[in-house]
Amino acid sequence: MLRADNPRMSQTEVLVARPPAGGPGRGRRPRVYVSSPALDLADARRRVIDVVRRSGCEVVSMETYGADGRPPVERCLADVGSCEVYVGIVAWRYGSAPPGSRRSFTHLEYEEAVRLRKHVLLFHLDEKASWPTAHVDRSQGAVRRLRRVQARDHIVDQFTTPDQLADGVRRALHRLLGENTAPVPGLLPYVPDRHAQQEELAEAARGDRLGLSPSVVVLHGAAGQAHHKFAEHMQEQLLARHLPATGTVHMFAVALRAAELDQPDVITRRIARSCSLDADTDVATLAARLHELGTLTMLRFPVEVELRYGRPQVRQVDRLVRYFETWPRRRPLRVLPVISAQYRAPSGWAERLPWRTSGAARLAEAVRKVAGSAVVLPELSNVEMFEVEVWSELPDVRRFLGGGDLVPAIRRIFEQHERTSGERGMPMEKLAAALTYLLRSEATNTEMA
Structure with missing residues (x-):
């Protein structure tokens, strides 16, 4: 059932009142915790902290600490809990550990972010990158185990230089939180034309491919094409134009870790929490609750796909499409999952390969193939x-x-x-x-x- 502190608040009011996933309510800047071993990544940390501030977020890191009576590990974990986003950076040092612990501060902070279900953004130094030997642990066991665990459970971005790391953090925060800079109006043409995508959406509506609930839409293209802005354009204008019976459209971002894609119950709970519904529910009950709201709910799933060893990594898209195939079908359309598949260029030596055309084409084809009967919009491409x-x-x-x-x-x-x-x-x-x-x-x- 819906949760609300005010018993007189209607179901729709509860749904609208929830702040966007990953960000605080209007009027407070998102808080971002920057975590890494300190000595080997000092320059990288400075660049990242500067990028986070320029993105309009509040930085929380050891550089901001003053006098505090608490043990350092207690302060660090409390700060992780106070933030919406965790940015973890790992090179080839495991970092120091608090007294009595075999895990480093960085490792403990990461585990706390995962335990509290924060938005986790991870960045690893590329194995091919040159790095001072003074900044490499003699024994690599602990740091490599941490890297393996993080790469298993998350999509990890690779970097070779502090500048590349800073650019990756900027893009990741932009995708997660959207623009937080001082407003230059809605004059900016974030969706300047995109007529191909709009025509495909209109054709799908006319052909009744968006008649049943849920109906899956796949949006795909390079990560720098402002996917979240096109999703907002769908929410605010396109769906009302082509599906006039839907009324108000509410959109919620649902962030999933890679390991959770094989756990349908976890996906269901994440969706329910994002929509302010009772998390202890099953698919049938969740579908019924969303349908009873009487409005259209967009569920946006941002995922990254890359070309690894020549093969498109589209497992997340495939798993999400298959997951929604298990939902009960009913009319009219009340649940619209939008999978935002964002291409990520390879890092390190693979970045120098001529992947821009052939690789992007293979990524696009792979997305279309695994999406099956979903409505796959044309690829978001550069603006002319x-x-x-x-x-x-x-x-x-x-x-x-x-x-x-x-x-x-x-x-x-x-x-x-x-x-x-x-x-x-x-x-x-x-x-x-x-x-x-x-x-x-x-x-x-x-x-x-």
Whole structure:
């Protein structure tokens, strides 16, 4: 049953009142705990802490500690519990351990984050990366066991340099929490066109492929294409347009660890918790509760897929599609799982291989294959320059800039990116960052004039 402190609160009000998964309520910045051995990763920690702050989050780490009467391990574990997100970084040192413990501070902090079901983001130094021997434990047993456990239970990002690590943390926080920077309006064209995806969704609605509950939609493309923004666009505009009988659409992010994909009961509990429903339930009861709400509930599952040794790793997509095949089918559509499959480029030596075209095509084909009867939208791809030029001529944009013309600056942004990257168009998130800076600069210049 639904839980609420106020017995007069309706079911729908409880559902709407819950803060987004992984983030606090409006008005408080998300708290992010940065965990790693200190001596060997000092530079990397500085870069990561700076990125977390620039992302609009509050950093919690030993660098922020002052005088405290508690034992250090007690303070560390309490801080892990106070945060929404845990960022763990491991190279080739296991780190020091508190008195009486065989596990290091880093290991204990990681276990506490898992126990409390925090959002866990893990980053390992690539085995092929050059690293000072002074920063490598003589005995590698403990640190390698920790790395194996983390790689078994989570998708772990690899890095070779502090800059690459910082960029990986930035992308991961963006995917998990969305934009937290100071607002430059909804002027930014996060979904500038995406007509292919919109037409496929409309066709699925007309063909009754979205008639039964649940119906699975698979969104896929490179990680930098702002998947979460397209999901919000679906929630706020597209579904109401193509499925007018659904009414208000509520969306909840459901984060799952790799090991949980083989445990249907765990997936069910995670979904229930995300929707503020009783976690001690089964699939049939959960489906009935969501159906009784009378509104459409989007369940967004962000997953990462990569090309490993030439093979697309799409197991998470496959398991989630198979899981929802076990749900009872009923009309009308009330539960819409959206699997957001985000391609991740290989790291280390594999990053230098020509994977961008052939690898991406194989990832896309593998996603379509395992998704089966689900509605698989066309791949999210780079934004073309002409789309942004059209956007810059919108009345709201021109009004925001006091009638200024952005087209010359937009062309310079695209020319520089295409020249340095060798690819056509720009990834949505990189484009959004460039346009945010451009809008603020132009608006400031207009005010000064």
